[in-house]
Amino acid sequence: xDVLLSPLAGLQMDFxxxxxxxxxxxxxxxxxxxxxxxxxxxYGVLRLINFAHGxxxxxxxxxxxxxxxxxxxxxxGMQAAKPPTSNIVTLLxxxxxxxxxxxxxxxxxxxxxxxxxxxxSRIASLITAIGVSLLxxxxxxxxxxxxxxxxxxxxxxxxxxxxxxxxQAPASLKQEFKTASLAQKAAEERLAELAPPGALTSELSxxxxxxxxxxxxxTIKSNSLRAxxxxxxxxxxxxxxxxxxxxxxxxxxxxxxxxxxxxxTGRAMRAVxxxxxxxxxxxxxxxxVITYTFMIGSALAGAGAMMNSTFEGTAITPFAGVALGVKAxxxxxxxxxxxxxxxxxxxxxxxxxxxxxxxxGLSGYKDAIAFVIxxxxxxxxxxxxxxxxxxxxx
Amino acid sequence: xKIWVVRILSIIGTLVAVFGFEFFMRGLVAQDQSLDYIxxxxxxxxxxxTLAVSLNLINGITGQFSIGxxxxxxxxxxxxxxxxxxxxxxxxxxxxxxxxxxxxxGAVAAGIAGLIVGLHSLRLKGDYLAIVTLGFGxxxxxxxxxxxxxxxxxxxxxxxxxxxxxxxxxxxAILCIAVCRNLCQTPHGLAFLAVRxxxxxxxxxxxxxxxxxxxxxxxxxxxxxxxxALLGVYDGLITPDTFRMDVSFLILTMxxxxxxxxxxxxxIAALLLFSIPEWPRFMVEGGKPWQVTGATLLAGAICLIxxxxxxxxxxxEYHGPQRTKTLRIVGIxxxxxxxxxxxxxxxxLIPVLANRTWDVGALRMVFLxxxxxxxxxxxxxxxxxxxxxxWQKAMKALRFGKPGANPT
Numbered sequence: 001x002d003v004l005l006s007p008l009a010g011l012q013m014d015f016x017x018x019x020x021x022x023x024x025x026x027x028x029x030x031x032x033x034x035x036x037x038x039x040x041x042x043y044g045v046l047r048l049i050n051f052a053h054g055x056x057x058x059x060x061x062x063x064x065x066x067x068x069x070x071x072x073x074x075x076x077g078m079q080a081a082k083p084p085t086s087n088i089v090t091l092l093x094x095x096x097x098x099x100x101x102x103x104x105x106x107x108x109x110x111x112x113x114x115x116x117x118x119x120x121s122r123i124a125s126l127i128t129a130i131g132v133s134l135l136x137x138x139x140x141x142x143x144x145x146x147x148x149x150x151x152x153x154x155x156x157x158x159x160x161x162x163x164x165x166x167x168q169a170p171a172s173l174k175q176e177f178k179t180a181s182l183a184q185k186a187a188e189e190r191l192a193e194l195a196p197p198g199a200l201t202s203e204l205s206x207x208x209x210x211x212x213x214x215x216x217x218x219t220i221k222s223n224s225l226r227a228x229x230x231x232x233x234x235x236x237x238x239x240x241x242x243x244x245x246x247x248x249x250x251x252x253x254x255x256x257x258x259x260x261x262x263x264x265t266g267r268a269m270r271a272v273x274x275x276x277x278x279x280x281x282x283x284x285x286x287x288x289v290i291t292y293t294f295m296i297g298s299a300l301a302g303a304g305a306m307m308n309s310t311f312e313g314t315a316i317t318p319f320a321g322v323a324l325g326v327k328a329x330x331x332x333x334x335x336x337x338x339x340x341x342x343x344x345x346x347x348x349x350x351x352x353x354x355x356x357x358x359x360x361g362l363s364g365y366k367d368a369i370a371f372v373i374x375x376x377x378x379x380x381x382x383x384x385x386x387x388x389x390x391x392x393x394x
Numbered sequence: 395x396k397i398w399v400v401r402i403l404s405i406i407g408t409l410v411a412v413f414g415f416e417f418f419m420r421g422l423v424a425q426d427q428s429l430d431y432i433x434x435x436x437x438x439x440x441x442x443x444t445l446a447v448s449l450n451l452i453n454g455i456t457g458q459f460s461i462g463x464x465x466x467x468x469x470x471x472x473x474x475x476x477x478x479x480x481x482x483x484x485x486x487x488x489x490x491x492x493x494x495x496x497x498x499x500g501a502v503a504a505g506i507a508g509l510i511v512g513l514h515s516l517r518l519k520g521d522y523l524a525i526v527t528l529g530f531g532x533x534x535x536x537x538x539x540x541x542x543x544x545x546x547x548x549x550x551x552x553x554x555x556x557x558x559x560x561x562x563x564x565x566x567a568i569l570c571i572a573v574c575r576n577l578c579q580t581p582h583g584l585a586f587l588a589v590r591x592x593x594x595x596x597x598x599x600x601x602x603x604x605x606x607x608x609x610x611x612x613x614x615x616x617x618x619x620x621x622x623a624l625l626g627v628y629d630g631l632i633t634p635d636t637f638r639m640d641v642s643f644l645i646l647t648m649x650x651x652x653x654x655x656x657x658x659x660x661x662i663a664a665l666l667l668f669s670i671p672e673w674p675r676f677m678v679e680g681g682k683p684w685q686v687t688g689a690t691l692l693a694g695a696i697c698l699i700x701x702x703x704x705x706x707x708x709x710x711e712y713h714g715p716q717r718t719k720t721l722r723i724v725g726i727x728x729x730x731x732x733x734x735x736x737x738x739x740x741x742x743l744i745p746v747l748a749n750r751t752w753d754v755g756a757l758r759m760v761f762l763x764x765x766x767x768x769x770x771x772x773x774x775x776x777x778x779x780x781x782x783x784x785w786q787k788a789m790k791a792l793r794f795g796k797p798g799a800n801p802t
Contacts, residue, residue: 049521113767116706120774123459127650130643131766138759142752326532326639333525368536371529375514378526382518 014359016234019166021359022352027242028312029351030249034304035328036335036343037256038106038297044273044338045293047122051129052109054325055136056102056298060305061316062144063101065151067094068310073152086157091310094155095248098306099299106298107291115287140318148315156310158241169232177229180222187215241311252303253344256296260340265292273338323367330370334377336384345385349373408568416561433560437628439668440563441621444570446648446664447657448617451574453646454654455583456610457590458515459524463645465531466615467622468637469507470500472538474623475550475632482554489554493562496627497620504619505612507534512611516604531642539634549633552626559628566624570617574657575782586610590655651769653776658783663776670765671758686757688750689741694734701730702768709772 035057042050071093072084113132117125153159168174194208204212260266268289271279280286308314308324331350335342350370357369377384419436422429449463474496485492511530515523538544545551577583588596589606597603626632648667652659677684704726712719742748769777781787 047521113771116771117774123650123654124770124774127647128767128770130647131763131770134759135763135767138763142756142760322639330529333522337521364540365536368533371533374529375526375533378518378522379514382522 016231017359019234020236021355023236023238025352025355026348027238027246027351028354029348030246031304031308031312031347032324032328032331032350033344033347034249034252034300034307035324036331036347037253037340038301039329039332040335040337040339040343041269041293041297043332045269045276045290046114046118046125048114048125048129049329050114050297051126051325052113052132052136053106053297053301054321054328055133055140056106056109056321057301057305057324057328058140058316058318058321059105059136060098060102060302061309061314061320062140063098063302064094064306064309065149065316067097068151068155073155075152078152078154083154086155088157090155091157094310095303095306099302102298102302102305103295106294106301110290110294115290137318137322144318148317150313150315151309153313156241156313158244159239161237161239162243163235163237165233165235167234169229173225173229173232177222177225180218180225184215184218184222187211187218191215239311245307245311248303248307252300256300256340259296265289269293327367327370330374333374333384336386339384339386342384342386349385408565412561412564412568415564416558419560420558435669435672437560437563438625439665440560440567441625442645442648442664442668443567443661444563444621445618445645446652446660447567447570447574448614448621449645450649450652450655450657450660451577451586451617452610452614453649454656454660455574455578455590456586456607458607458610459520460511460515460527460611460614461524461642461646462511462527462529462531463615463618464637464639464641465527465534466504466507466618467625467641468531468534468538468634469615470504470619470622471626471632471637472544472550472622473503473619474500475552475626476544477623478552478554478627479550489556493556493559493624493627496623497562497566500619500621500623500626501616502619504622505616507619508611508613508615509608511615512608515607515611528639528642531637532639535634535637545633547634549631549635550626552630552632555630556627557630559624563621563624563628566617566620571657571661573613573617578657587655647766651766651776653778653780655780656776656778656782659776659778659781662778662783667762667765671762674754674758674761677754684754685751686754687738687742688747689744690734690738691752692747693737693741696737697730697733698764698768700733701726702771706772 035053038053038056039050042048042053068090071090073086073090077084109132113128114125117128191208191211194211195204201209260269268279268284269292271282271284272286272289276286279289309316314320327350328347331346332343333346334349335344335346350373353369353373354366357363357366415436419433423433445463445467449460452458452460452463477496477499478492482492485495487495511527514526518526539547577586585596585601585606588599588601589603593603622637625636644667648664649660651667652661652663674684705723708719708722708726712722
């Protein structure tokens with residue numbers, strides 16, 4: 001047992017870093033939520049775990065990558081005399097292409113792989129889903145660029161950060177730091193007067209040597225004071241792009257909520273989710289509803305893919321969908337599979353849980369936490385967090 | 395009295411066959427060192443048969459949807475490796491007998507893991523149980539990944555490996571098949587089948603559902619653990635990456651593809667699915683792997699889609715005599731192959747398609763995926779469904795076309 005618990009000895013809980021980790025978790029959680037929505041919607045109407053959903057996400061990443069290449073954001077393009085500049089329109093085009101490609105792929109998979117299996121046992125559909133997932137991974141390996149790719153960082157025009165201070169350092173400490181840095185600056189200027197830059201030590205006057213020595217002392221002091229100020233204050237640094245990502249994810253979820261609750265299609269989806277047989281008897285065109293479900297779910301995955309690879313800068317490989325797909329699936333189960341608000345909640349909880357594990361210092365177990373939470377949830381509340389019948393399901 | 399004679403004869407026959415095969419393979423390897431690879435494939439095939447049949451006991455015969463079988467395989471492998479590393483030097487047994495000890499150790503460790511998972515199966519059903527078993531597998535893998543004393547991500551070395559252990563692997567596979575087959579023919583086994591068909595009804599009829607489920611999990615995972623232990627001792631190195639989720643999916647696929655509940659189905663599907671990705675490795679021409687052009691690939695894909703569509707339509711909608719139906723399917727498949735060749739030649743005239751080539755080895759996993767989808771589309775209940783293909787069926791098949799000739 002000692003050996004198993006050995007990593008716990010290295011726990012480090014720096015409460016000053018907690019808000020930053022929580023914010024990171026919520027931001028990445030919004031992406032998990034977008035992908036989890038696809039799993040949960042498909043499970044809601046078909047009772048099928050769509051294992052190929054992670055691969056739809058992967059295709060969305062590549063769609064975004066190729067779109068950015070088509071607009072000139074290649075490695076060579078960025079070194080050209082006049083590199084392309086990115087703005088919100090570029091991002092919207094990438095988002096649109098990614099979503100469109102993903103919905104097409106999702107609908108195709110449903111039409112040709114899942115629909116012929118609909119009257120068969122569920123495990124047969126599950127195996128087909130695994131087959132489609134393998135086909136997309138290894139087929140992708142044949143046709144897609146061989147190495148791992150990244151979308152050029154320049155595509156994201158919102159790379160500057162905003163910083164939010166939650167707790168100021170004590171005024172006396174800050175004052176001390178200010179004085180120290182002023183003194184350091186003064187010494188630097190004095191040294192520049194006495195000695196030309198790049199001068200050798202042997203050429204320096206004794207006074208310049210003395211100033212140089214004092215300068216190095218002052219630098220050490222001001223650096224240590226800066227570290228102290230940073231330790232004493234609590235702040236959160238967020239890249240603006242990630243905030244936009246979060247906002248876009250929220251907007252997409254609100255649109256989804258509108259579709260599900262306020263439109264005829266959404267009503268049909270809810271009906272099919274409630275009872276497949278009766279819905280078709282009541283004149284709901286089940287095939288069309290399922291097509292719409294796949295279309296919407298895959299489009300959300302496409303949006304998540306584009307934003308994840310652009311704003312988070314995650315590397316793209318033909319196997320990128322596996323890990324993220326599993327996490328999103330766990331998020332869907334966590335919230336109660338088949339339940340839309342549950343998927344959002346589950347996704348964000350997953351993101352937060354992961355960053356908490358990293359915060360505690362067990363980053364090796366980052367991928368395991370998903371499953372630990374999952375098993376605990378399933379054992380004590382098998383329907384998931386929001387999985388009771390009182391909540392609106394799709 | 396007679397049954398015992400048959401039993402003893404079949405045991406002797408099995409032993410003779412297993413050791414005969416072992417000596418044959420050793421002779422091959424002694425003649426040509428490069429055939430070592432074939433020996434390895436035989437070992438892995440035997441292990442996959444064990445895995446598929448043992449998962450079939452949980453999934454097919456008892457109906458508990460478990461998709462984390464690789465975790466039991468892994469527990470067994472690490473238990474066997476630890477056992478060998480710590481005790482091999484001081485044991486008085488020979489390396490051959492040691493294989494039994496290792497297999498037993500792996501089986502016990504994995505059986506305990508199976509007990510833990512099996513207890514969960516009492517509360518969970520269907521998809522949810524599947525998800526828990528999947529999660530259990532991943533948790534175990536990640537824990538091992540982070541344990542320096544188990545080698546972490548680099549894996550665990552086994553200094554005293556035994557790379558002549560095909561016979562033990564085969565014996566394990568046959569033992570596993572025998573246990574599952576005989577179980578299904580005893581009253582105990584009927585309880586397992588009853589739980590699969592209807593849990594509530596069987597418990598009303600006095601079946602101890604809890605005991606049946608937990609037993610199935612323990613027995614199934616113990617066999618997987620023994621297989622893992624033998625893998626570790628054979629390979630001399632085990633890494634957490636050997637036991638990823640894909641392996642679980644592959645084993646599950648073997649079970650479903652063979653027909654859930656059919657032991658012969660599992661064996662045949664295991665051999666089939668294990669060998670499909672290996673065939674391309676042997677397709678060499680003048681020392682170089684075969685090259686597949688884009689033209690052939692495109693033509694193959696088009697013909698495959700068309701012929702799968704036609705075959706499925708024939709199976710579903712053709713109501714003529716069986717013989718005509720079979721002939722039609724054969725005709726469609728043949729037409730597909732001829733069509734591939736013709737279309738491939740035509741597409742070969744297009745330079746873009748003709749110039750892009752791949753090694754056939756790069757396509758191996760794609761072949762696997764396509765086979766999976768196609769077989770599932772054409773025959774969703776698996777190759778054998780719930781049926782077994784035993785001696786009686788074989789006899790019947792041999793006297794094909796002479797109804798009434800079979801007295802049974």
